[in-house]
Amino acid sequence: MTNELNPADLFNFAVWGVIFLIIIVKLFRSIRIVSTRTALVVERLGKYQATLGPGFHVLIPFIDVVTAMQDLREETIDVPPQECFSKDEVKVEVDGVIYMSVADPVKATYGVTDYRYAAMQLAQTTTRSVIGTLELDKTFEERDMISQAVVDTLNKAGSAWGVHVHRYEIKNIKTPSTVQKAMEKQVNAEREKRAILARAEGDKQSRINTSEGTMRELINLSEGERQRLVNEAEGRASEILSLARATADSIEKIGHAVVQPGGEDAIKLNLSEKFIDNISHLSDAETSVIFPADLTNLNQLLEALDLHIEHQKG
Known part of the structure; x- marks a missing residue:
């Protein structure tokens, strides 16, 4: 065995x-x-x-x-660059990133074969559609609007796929070199235009400030001149008033002196002295003077003056 x-x-x-x-x-x-x-x-x-x-x-x-x-964690999906045409028929190349997560594992398994690939394709088609409604200049300004449109479209489809799209970010918008040069020239022209407007506005404001300063200076000068003239007029008025008061006081004093005993003889004597003093200075004058009275008869002249004084007193 x-x-x-x-x-x-x-x-x-x-x-x-x-x-x-x-x-x-x-x-x-x-x-x-x-x-x-x-x-x-x-x-x-x-x-x-x-x-x-x-x-x-x-x-x-x-x-x-x-x-x-x-995997229920948030994940990123790169959207490869794709060619799009703007409303004004300019070709641009756009790429982006999708941030999404699985919300319903069952729908993510049975609702779509590959939700990552499906989301990437839908993001590309939506981006092309939105950019096709915008002019080239607006595509750079409306990045947020384009991203929001992609997110809304993906979330509508994602409800059946069991995924939720949190955000979509555009990484680059590339244009042909010829378009880039044209855009650079346009930007430089706009920048130069703004600089010229800024300089013009500054020059305008400077002229306005200068004219306002000159106007205020002229107003101040005119106010000062007016005040000077007013002060001079007030000074002359005060001077005339003072002279008038002094003259009135002097006349009043002379009037009182005339009515006093011996006052009339004193007035005659004073007038005679002034008259003789004035005559003594006539020899220095170059002009000829004609007197209405006989200077050899001084007493008669004084008597005429005396009559004139008496007439004023009466």
Whole structure:
């Protein structure tokens, strides 16, 4: 009797060994530990059974199968550059980045074959459509509007795909070199125009300030001149008033002196002295003077003056 195994026994042993190994592997694979922000989609006999969240789970071997593992964290998807035409028929090249996350693991598994590729394609078509309604200059100014339009379109489709788009950012908008040169010339022209307007406005304001300063200076000078004339007029008036008062006082004093005893003779004597003094200075004058009286008869002249004084007194 021999201890060697025949080929049939070896084959059976190998088969049972493989079956046992498969069972062990299946048992180990039926034990699943799911990490945070991760979801496992499980099918049972080809039909959706459950979505496994974070934690420890045990599946039924050979019956339950993990169909998909979805990462629930926010992820970025690069949208490759694409050619677009603006409203004024200028070709531009646009690329961007999508920030999105899986909101429903079941819809993300069964609602679309590849939600990342689908979102990228939809972002490109939406970008082309929006840029086609804008002129070239507006495409650079309306980046936020373009991004918001892409986000709205993706979220409408994403409700069926089980994903949520948080934002879409345009990275670059490239134009042909000829268009870039033309735009640079336009920008330089606009900048020069603004500089000229700024200089003109500054010169205008400077002239206005100068004219206002000159006007105020002239007003101040005229006010000063007017005040000077007023002061001079008031001074002359005060001087005339003072002279008039002094003259009135002098006349009043002379009048009182005339009525006093001997006052009349004193007045005659004073007039005679002044008359003689004035005559003594006539020799120095170059002009001829004609007197209406006989200077040889001084007493008669004084008597005529005396009569004149008496007439005033009367």
